[in-house]
Amino acid sequence: xxxxxxxxxxxxxxALGHPTRVAIVECLSRCEMSVSGLCDAVGIEQxxxxxxxxxxxxxxxxxxxxxxxxxFYRLRDPLLGEVLEKMREFFFAHMNEAMEVLREExxxxxxxxxxxxx
Amino acid sequence: xxxxxxxxxxxxxxALGHPTRVAIVECLSRCEMSVSGLCDAVGIEQxxxxxxxxxxxxxxxxxxxxxxxxxFYRLRDPLLGEVLEKMREFFFAHMNEAMEVLREExxxxxxxxxxxxx
DNA sequence: ATACTATATTCGATTATTAGAATATAACAA
DNA sequence: TTGTTATATTCTAATAATCGAATATAGTAT
Numbered sequence: 001x002x003x004x005x006x007x008x009x010x011x012x013x014x015a016l017g018h019p020t021r022v023a024i025v026e027c028l029s030r031c032e033m034s035v036s037g038l039c040d041a042v043g044i045e046q047x048x049x050x051x052x053x054x055x056x057x058x059x060x061x062x063x064x065x066x067x068x069x070x071x072f073y074r075l076r077d078p079l080l081g082e083v084l085e086k087m088r089e090f091f092f093a094h095m096n097e098a099m100e101v102l103r104e105e106x107x108x109x110x111x112x113x114x115x116x117x118x
Numbered sequence: 119x120x121x122x123x124x125x126x127x128x129x130x131x132x133a134l135g136h137p138t139r140v141a142i143v144e145c146l147s148r149c150e151m152s153v154s155g156l157c158d159a160v161g162i163e164q165x166x167x168x169x170x171x172x173x174x175x176x177x178x179x180x181x182x183x184x185x186x187x188x189x190f191y192r193l194r195d196p197l198l199g200e201v202l203e204k205m206r207e208f209f210f211a212h213m214n215e216a217m218e219v220l221r222e223e224x225x226x227x228x229x230x231x232x233x234x235x236x
Numbered sequence: 237a238t239a240c241t242a243t244a245t246t247c248g249a250t251t252a253t254t255a256g257a258a259t260a261t262a263a264c265a266a
Numbered sequence: 267t268t269g270t271t272a273t274a275t276t277c278t279a280a281t282a283a284t285c286g287a288a289t290a291t292a293g294t295a296t
Contacts, residue, residue, distance in 0.1 A: 006137040006144075008216045009205050011223070014135030018284090019121070019128040026124070035243060048285065050244050055283095060215040069242050069293040079211060083204045087127050090197045097178040098126045105129070136254085153273060166255060168274050173253095187263040187272050 015059045020044060021052050022084075024073075028062065029081035032074035133177040138162060139170050140202075142191075146180065147199035150192035 016022060023042045027033055033041065039049050053073060056062045061080060065072045075081060091098055134140060141160045145151055151159065157167050171191060174180045179198060183190045193199060209216055 003137070004217075005206075005209060006140045007223075008209055009202070010135050010137040010140045012205060012208070013131045013140070017128050017132030017135045019124040022124045022128045022131070036241095045286075046243070047245090047287080051284085054244080060212065060218070066293095071243065077208065077211060079204065079208045083201060083208065084127070086197065086201045086204055087130060088123075090130070090195065090201065091123055091126055093195060093197060094178065099122075101129060101177060102122055102125060105125075154271095163256075164273070165257080165275085169254080172274080184263095189273065 011059055012061065015055050015061060016083075018052070018055075020048070021056060024049075024052060024056065025061070025075065025080065025084060028073055028075045029078070029084060032065070032072045034070045034072050036070070038073065129177055130179065133173050133179060134201075136170070136173075138166070139174060142167075142170060142174065143179070143193065143198065143202060146191055146193045147196070147202060150183070150190045152188045152190050154188070156191065 016025065020042060024038055027038060027041050035046065035049055035053065038044075038053075039046055042049070044052075053062065057064070061076055062073050063076050065074070134143065138160060142156055145156060145159050153164065153167055153171065156162075156171075157164055160167070162170075171180065175182070179194055180191050181194050183192070
């Protein structure tokens, strides 16, 4: 049971563990949006959006509503927005290290130029 | 800047996105612990613990203190415990889907028997 | 019926993460 | 010194996640 709970939590965190999905969840925490709306807002391709949305759907983090031939997404539970909000607090509390982390990651990325496209 | 923040958040979520690391963070949210203490508590090998701790260290989620030849880990900021706490609320609010997610994942795992060792 | 638009899925190549084994380092004890 | 304990790092093989391209599906319009 404890182990199941950890698996569940880890699954949710992992679903949130990608910048594109963070962006999507942040958009949706403001209001519901169609897939094409999300593509525009986040600046990604349709197929890619669909894949990321599938990840969020599989963890039941988002719900959908069909209207005509569009599909509107929304957060399943505002609690998820609150988790993001906590993370924002955390970010500001640790601004300096946060920047350090990002600088480190860029430095590593430079050392592997074949991975630079990401 | 917005993008940096998302990368930072995603990085933190990703660091939390593994059941072993969730277990470690939960232990540490109660009290500081040595590596061997964590190994016992979580039930993992030393080398594996060290790797997971390195992930948490790289995101500045934990701090260390040396005492003799032991190293004690603690959470960098109780805010992190609060993030986990929000996730616990989320878990209980969605118990049913949570169970569904886990059942689904087990089902998928059964279909790929070569991955059964995990 | 065909055509068009919105979204989802599948496939292939690449990259990242993982566990475990072996090795390295550092503190301490005899 | 040698040995022992605690922790970290490196390496390898396996697994998983990612992107982009191509394809599929479903709704709507003509």
